[in-house]
Amino acid sequence: IDLGAIVLNAKLNGLILSGGGHKMAAGFSFSMDMLPDIKKFFNAQVLKQKEQLEEVISKYVTLLPEAINQNLLKELDKLEPFGASNQEPYFRINNVKITSHKNLKNKVCVLSIMIGDRILEGIFFDLERFLPFVTENKNISLDLIVNIRVNSYNALQLQIKDILIA
Secondary structure (H helix, E strand, C coil): CHHHHHHHHHHCCCCCEEECCCCCEEEECCCHHHHHHEEEHHHHHHHHHHHHHHHHHHCCEECCHHHHHHHHHHHHHHHCCCCCCCCCEEEEEEEHHHHHEEECCCEEEEEEEEEEEEEEEECCCCHHHHHHHHHHCCCCCEEEEEEEEEECCCCEEEEEEEEEEE
């Protein structure tokens, strides 16, 4: 949900006096007599964004744990080169658990992810966005949107695009 966009739309529609923000946080001021209209507006905007997000997420191919292997990587290599007209494929992996995480420099976090009966390495590059989510949701089932890579140790690695509560 892009909170900053919702606040901007509310401002453009004359519902709030001032405000601003970004995708993850926003602030605004308003006249109390506008509160019912603002609640209605914000609820409608969140619902609209949620429906758009669910539509996008449902387009990812769901991978079973046993399908995440070197053979899959070989098949993905055949789709290269990736670029603007040939985007790299992302997949959805359901019901995973994050068992541990390690913060690295430059806003990078490496995760140990339990997928079925295996543990794979995952990495994400937006520490500020994902870290609170990861630390608050340990040991619960999550769904991941990922692409699959080989790390510097020649092992499978999940590059995480998004994390969802299962």
